[in-house]
Amino acid sequence: MIESLSLLLTQLPLFELYLAAFTAAALTCFVSIRRARRIADRDTRRSLVALLATSGLWAAFHVGYLAGPTASIQYGFYMLGLIVGLATVGPWLYFCSAYTGRALHHNRTYQKIAVAIYLAIVAVKLTNPVHELYFAATVTTDPFSHLMIQHGVIHWLSMGLAYSLAVVGIFMLFELFAQVDYDTRPFVVLVGLTALPVAFDIAGFVYPQLVDLTYSALGVALFAVGVLYIYMDRFETIQLAGRYDDPVVVIGDDLEIRDYNRSAETLFPELGAALGENLKQELPDLAASITSETVIERQQDGETRYYQPKTNPFSASQAKLGQLIIFNDITEQERYRKQLEAQNDRLESFTGMVSHDLRNPLNVAQGNSQIISELFEAANNEDGSYEPLGTETLATVDDASSALTVTLARMERLIDDLLVLAREGQSIEETEPVPLKTVADDGWQMVDQRDATLVVEENPTITADPDRLQQLLENLFRNAIEHGGTDVTIRVGALADDTGVYIEDDGPGVPEEIRDEVFESGVTTNRDGTGFGLAIVSKIATAHGWTIDCTESESGGARFEITVEPTE
Structure with missing residues (x-):
């Protein structure tokens, strides 16, 4: 591939081709900033704008390096390009972290380490005229008149670090793409374009027909065009569906199922055959529960789990695209609610049983107690003395007392059983x-x-x-x-x-x-x-x-x- 590319370039006016390529890359990046500002997510928006700005400057400095009238001016532009080019790594990682829903870009420790490494490398670059450990520059006319750069070991170590960090960001994106079932192939291609200039970097080092400089600004420009002008709605759709751990389904304004993440497919396996179809027609029960936001009950791994659907509209480029449906797992809350309901039911049942089953023996006890009281009251004289109770009266008192004792014992058993019944109805922990x-x-x-x-x-x-x-x-x-x-x-x-x-x-x-x-x-x-x-x-x-x-x-x-x- 590299040999074919080299052969092609030898047949073209290289100087004009280089100027046109980097000028187009710079203009594309700068023009795209306005469109990137329409991205809804703040961190994604800020990082992509910063990436476009630094990449645009990087490409512009390459233009200055190539078209500079003197060797010293070319040297200055190349130095600026090195400094700004290295700075693009920060916005790129920030963008990848923000777009994939991570919080790495907010970590103060990582930020301080990144700034320290960047400043250290910049210091080596700025002092290069003294030690020339980073690169050496000589004027050449092959393939056209320009300041030829011969990179040293420190440059390649720096480039290795920069590309390694860039690859980390690419893996973040690929991991997000793997979590959704939307067609992410165009984005895989676009992300691949950011890595394609590495081939040109190697070719520039190996083949004298090419200028030995960094071509990554061209990849960022192509990425910006693809994301911001061709796949803007898909760009935000994938971000919305893939960054949530909870099940997520993305539908359009016409209820078309546009995307869903792996968690949603696990929860609703029927989504696998419904992508691109109408939600209401393909999954009417799910559509009804979403409309009413009622709790959804599903069996997972042998247990019942509960999900509460929440619908949020989303848009891109000021245009409303559809709705994002997030299924929040409320299993613990729902189980607690059901437990409270069961406890309330038991309490109500317990109250009814106490009222019903204790009333009769209590009435019997009260009746027997009243008989005994009346008999003793009848034997009470006005002077406070008591008439001896006759045999028949004593027998009546004895029967009433015995009945009272039996009744009270029954009430005690009832109370004990009712308390056990209330306790045993509680859930097993x-x-x-x-x-x-x-x-x-x-x-x-x-x-x-x-x-x-x-x-x-x-x-x-x-x-x-x-x-x-x-x-x-x-x-x-x-x-x-x-x-x-x-x-x-x-x-x-x-x-x-x-x-x-x-x-x-x-x-x-x-x-x-x-x-x-x-x-x-x-x-x-x-x-x-x-x-x-x-x-x-x-x-x-x-x-x-x-x-x-x-x-x-x-x-x-x-x-x-x-x-x-x-x-x-």
């Missing part, structure tokens, strides 16, 4: 692997066993909150003893398909017509029961994310199957 036999044996020790027997037939390991799993088993054990008899046999083991556990007994079982109701608060077939034991069991299972069903054992007794998916 931490779980751990728990052997079923261990927690079953511990729970068995906490109940009044009477003559009942517990048999643990299998011992799967369950991921659960140990204390609340034990509470669940205790309630099922008590339920079996209360309804199955004092000598009931209770069996615990793993379901046949290894997806959960069962607890069954050989008692009379649960009537089929009420099996769907037994987990509701207050439902019981035992006149002395509170009706909250199985409701607590259901709350604990639900808090773990399990399901529980009431069915019949082989002996005809009650069987409760809990789907928990044991870990082993």
Whole structure:
């Protein structure tokens, strides 16, 4: 390629070609500054303007170097070109960082280091007439009359550093291009043009037919033309879609899907076949949620996540282009909101149960208390003495006192069960692997066993909150003893398909017509029961994310199957 280029250039008026190329580059850069000022993003705008200004000056100084009437003037212009050319690295890196959404260009430490290195290199350049370590200059007439520059080692080290930093910026841009699904090939070409002059730099050093100088200003001019005059809207579209970590979809005013980033494609895989199509036609549900800005629920990596769409209009060159839709991940906030709603529901349910289930025993207690009070009041004489109570009256007082004691005891059980019910309905924070036999044996020790027997037939390991799993088993054990008899046999083991556990007994079982109701608060077939034991069991299972069903054992007794998916 370089040899072909060299052959072509030997057949052209080189001096005029060089002047025309660098003059055009300078004018292009300067003229483009006005258009670059229309870029919406401030940091991108400022850095691109600075890049165009320094590159324009660099190209203009090359014109002065080539067309200078004397060797000293050419030397001065070349020196200015070296100083300004090195300065273009700063705006280039600033631009790449700002355009790709990074914050490197705001880092004070990096800025100070960059300025220090720049000033050190400039100092070496300015003192070159003394040491000539940077370059040596001699007048030559090949390929035309000009001041020929012979670069030294320090120049090449400086150029190596400058080009290395330029490559860092190019990688920033390519990384951004890889994050979006818009057609970025034109921009890959444009960025490549900024590196193309390196080939001319090498050719100028190798081939005497070319002038040994830096050609990078030409690449920046081509980049500016492509970005600012041909692909301005795509330039901002790619920046908008690629710089966000959150899912982003870019649509036009006509609802055409113009771009989206990788996060959006992961969230909405159907976007892959909808690029360039109408959002409302291809993804009507997504379009509806965006219009109303309702929370979107999606399944990702086995969990439910929630996203809130936010729509922002964007424009370029004073023209409205469309809308930028950002899907903010609000999973934690939404989970907290749902948790609060669940707590409020439990509180409302708890309040209703307290009001309903305590009212009757409280009325009974008040009635019995009133009977006792009236009987003693009737035996009270005006002088303060008491008439002896007769046998019948004493019996009435004894019955009322006994009924009052029983009623108060029932109220105490109700209150205890209601408090447990309220606590067990709360969400599970931490779980751990728990052997079923261990927690079953511990729970068995906490109940009044009477003559009942517990048999643990299998011992799967369950991921659960140990204390609340034990509470669940205790309630099922008590339920079996209360309804199955004092000598009931209770069996615990793993379901046949290894997806959960069962607890069954050989008692009379649960009537089929009420099996769907037994987990509701207050439902019981035992006149002395509170009706909250199985409701607590259901709350604990639900808090773990399990399901529980009431069915019949082989002996005809009650069987409760809990789907928990044991870990082993």
